[in-house]
Amino acid sequence: MTHTSLLAPTDPPPYEEHRIDGTSDFFITVDHASPRIPGRLGDLGVSAAERARHIAWDIGALGIARALSEKLDATLVATSYSRLVIDCNRDPAMDTSIPTVSEYTPIPGNEGLSAEGRAARVAEIFEPYHRRITDLLDARRAAGRETILVAQHSMTDVYKGNARAMHAAVLYNRDRRFAGAVLDALRAQSGLVIADNEPYFVSDATDYTVPVHAERRGLLHVEIEVRQDLVASESGQHEWAGRLADALLAARKAF
Numbered sequence: 001m002t003h004t005s006l007l008a009p010t011d012p013p014p015y016e017e018h019r020i021d022g023t024s025d026f027f028i029t030v031d032h033a034s035p036r037i038p039g040r041l042g043d044l045g046v047s048a049a050e051r052a053r054h055i056a057w058d059i060g061a062l063g064i065a066r067a068l069s070e071k072l073d074a075t076l077v078a079t080s081y082s083r084l085v086i087d088c089n090r091d092p093a094m095d096t097s098i099p100t101v102s103e104y105t106p107i108p109g110n111e112g113l114s115a116e117g118r119a120a121r122v123a124e125i126f127e128p129y130h131r132r133i134t135d136l137l138d139a140r141r142a143a144g145r146e147t148i149l150v151a152q153h154s155m156t157d158v159y160k161g162n163a164r165a166m167h168a169a170v171l172y173n174r175d176r177r178f179a180g181a182v183l184d185a186l187r188a189q190s191g192l193v194i195a196d197n198e199p200y201f202v203s204d205a206t207d208y209t210v211p212v213h214a215e216r217r218g219l220l221h222v223e224i225e226v227r228q229d230l231v232a233s234e235s236g237q238h239e240w241a242g243r244l245a246d247a248l249l250a251a252r253k254a255f
Contacts, residue, residue: 005120005124006038006040006121006124007040007124008038008039010039011038012036013128014081014124014125014129015078015079015080015129015132016077016078016080017076017078018075018076019069019070019074019075022069022072022073024074024075025145025146026074026148026248027074027077027147027148027149027150028065028068028069028074028076028077028151028152029076029149029150029151029152029209029213030058030061030062030065030076030078030152030153031087031088031089031151031153031209032061032079032082032083033061033062033078033079034081034082035051035056035057035082037081037085038081041109044085044107044109045109046084046105046107046108046109051082051084053156055102055105056083056084056102057082058153058154058155058228059231059232060154060226060228060230060231060232060237060240061154061226061231062078063231063234063238063241064231064237064240065078067242068150068241068245068248071242072245072249075136077129077132077133079129080125083099084099084102084107085098086098086121086125088125088126088129088208088209090208091205092118098110098113098118103160104160130213133209137219141217147219147220148178148222148248148252149220149222150224150248151214151221151222151223152224153223153224153225154225154226154227154231155169155199155225155226155227155228156227156228164199164227165193166193166195166198166199166227167192167193167194167226167230168186168192168195168224168225168226168227168240169194169196169198169199169225170182170183170194170196170197170223171200171201171202171224171225172201172202172210172221173202173204173211175214177255178221178222178251178255179221179222181254182222182224182247183196184251185246185247185251186243186244188250189243189247200225202223207223209223210223220255222248226240226244
């Protein structure tokens with residue numbers, strides 16, 4: 001299907017990458033790294049205050065991932081656009097891939113989206129991001145390198161009026177091996193409440209990165225959520241990157 005160009009020359013590329021030649025077995029992704037909206041879509045009819053909230057992006061996740069990438073010398077690939085434009089952790093065939101409502105907030109710019117408009121978002125944002133991940137993972141496999149995929153996310157501290165008591169959560173789907181080891185390592189750190197597959201869990205219907213890039217390849221993997229109020233600041237992001245680095249390295253020793 002052809003489509004009208006979405007990204008203008010003044011818009012950034014659909015993904016950013018760091019430490020492509022990193023020596024670590026860990027490979028980090030951030031599916032909801034940015035609140036940015038392509039200029040041609042305006043503000044999607046969503047106020048600036050709403051676009052700054054968790055409905056548009058995983059606050060703090062990219063900061064954690066960048067610091068983690070540096071600590072571990074790990075490759076990092078992250079999206080450049082908001083999940084209000086297209087959710088890069090959702091199969092594009094799902095209606096929720098391009099939401100018309102997020103939490104309680106309507107997204108008027110996504111209402112009545114044409115097939116051509118949807119195709120543009122898939123072709124110019126979703127596919128390049130996942131194609132880059134695929135290409136890098138293929139190259140690592142061809143070079144005989146081991147890979148452990150770490151899908152970095154963050155979660156709001158209050159969702160639909162319900163406060164979340166956990167500081168972070170470890171998520172997985174069919175394969176709990178590495179996630180379980182990370183869970184144990186985080187729970188061994190003093191003063192933390194770490195949830196096991198709560199308040200979310202990975203599934204084919206709600207996720208894309210882990211099922212497609214990790215499970216299909218048989219890679220060890222983990223999806224990590226950190227509460228956003230703990231990582232909204234740079235200091236919080238570095239603090240949690242240190243905690244996660246320790247936990248990931250401890251878990252790695254078991255494999």
